[in-house]
Amino acid sequence: MTEHEPTTARTVETVFRMEAPRIIAAVTRVVRDVGIAEELAQDALVAALEQWPEAGVPDNPGAWLTAAARHRAVDLVRRRENYARKLQEVGRATEFAYAAPEAADPDDIDDDLLRLVFMSCHPVLSAEARVALTLRLLGGLTTAEIARAVLAPEPTVAQRIVRAKRTLATKNVAFEVPYGPDREARLGSVLEVIYLIFNEGYAATAGDDYLRPGLCEDALRLARVLQTLMPKEPEVHGLAALLELQSSRGAARTAPDGSPVLLRDQRRMRWNQLLIRRGFTALARAQAVSTGAPGPYVLQAAIAACHARAHTYEETDWRQIAALYALLAARTPSPVVELNRAVAVSMAEGPEAGLALVDALAGEPALRAYHLLPSVRGDLLERLGRYEEARAEFERAASLTGNEREREFLLGRARASRPGD
DSSP: OOTTHHHHHHHHHHHHHHHHHHHHHHHHHHHOOHHHHHHHHHHHHHHHHHHHHHHOOOSSHHHHHHHHHHHHHHHHHHHOGGGHHHHHHHGGGGGTTTSOOOOOOTTSOOOHHHHHHHHHTOTTSOHHHHHHHHHHHTTOOOHHHHHHHHTOOHHHHHHHHHHHHHHHHHTTOOSSOOOHHHHHHHHHHHHHHHHHHHHHHHSOSEESOSOOHHHHHHHHHHHHHHHHHOTTOHHHHHHHHHHHHHHTTGGGSBOTTSOBOOGGGOOGGGSOHHHHHHHHHHHHHHHHHOOSSOOHHHHHHHHHHHHHHOSSGGGOOHHHHHHHHHHHHHHSOOHHHHHHHHHHHHHHHOHHHHHHHHHTTTTOGGGTTOTHHHHHHHHHHHHTTOHHHHHHHHHHHHHHOEEHHHHHHHHHHHHHOSTTO
């Protein structure tokens, strides 16, 4: 091994992590089987690990990996007899690597990632399987990361992914953006998947980095694409508004050393005003096309808008936020929503009121390993001057998180939890 090989290997792995969803989507266009596409993407990774240390990293490493995987897909389709039917179905897709695609239908979106999302959210899969599979294929998350994101055991998530791939293959689910009623039927799962991908990028469940900006960018881009695809759907605009507004805080959410910065300590001058304006515009569109009560994404966008309108943390309209969380809890009951409502109530009515709501959630099975429950409780106890109890909660929260930056941050809060701090 040369002295450059370890560095090149890290480059390959980093690029693959970023580009894997696009590679899988491009290959799925050819083979129409997400399981095979994922295997071929891994083959391209192996090829890069073998060739790049000697030949050097290509100018466009993502395109190199995509081309390598796609060429293998074309060869596979041509070579195997049991893929003859697929070869006939894909037609010109075997020439994808050599010819530019024709213009798309005006009601279509020429975006393989979006096609992959809709394919993974097909009704033949359970709701849980749709989320797990799309997070794996589009978000590039590991099974462990998905398990934490959806608050489910890791073996359960692994089984969902394997069965989902098998089901899509045996049912010959088309690689397409559906139209009409089929599109409407899958929209809820698509929005949920994009939202979960963004959340993983916004606060990574594991690893050394607190943020994974690439996931946030992919989720935001897909939300914007959906806006153009479905302009009369308020929840599509609501999700886009939420992601725009949340993304606006990105630069202020970490310190120079990469550690998290709490909302109350963020320098709001670093919030991206362009994204805030885009968020306000998307929220206005959602409200303009709405014909009934606001949905969960519109409500969450309205909450994010309250934060964006406040020039300082002290100016935040916490009573309005608490009221919006109450509406959200009534619309989509969830212990996580209740935990967020408790935070808002604590700011509007005092830490005692918030602590009562948090303590009522202590027995929730879904929150048993959720690190934000003891983290929030620790914050409330600290505000009440109960420092020893707060320290224990922060330490417990640190033991539950899989993110190194967050663990260090929580342990730091535990150490600092004492009178006068």
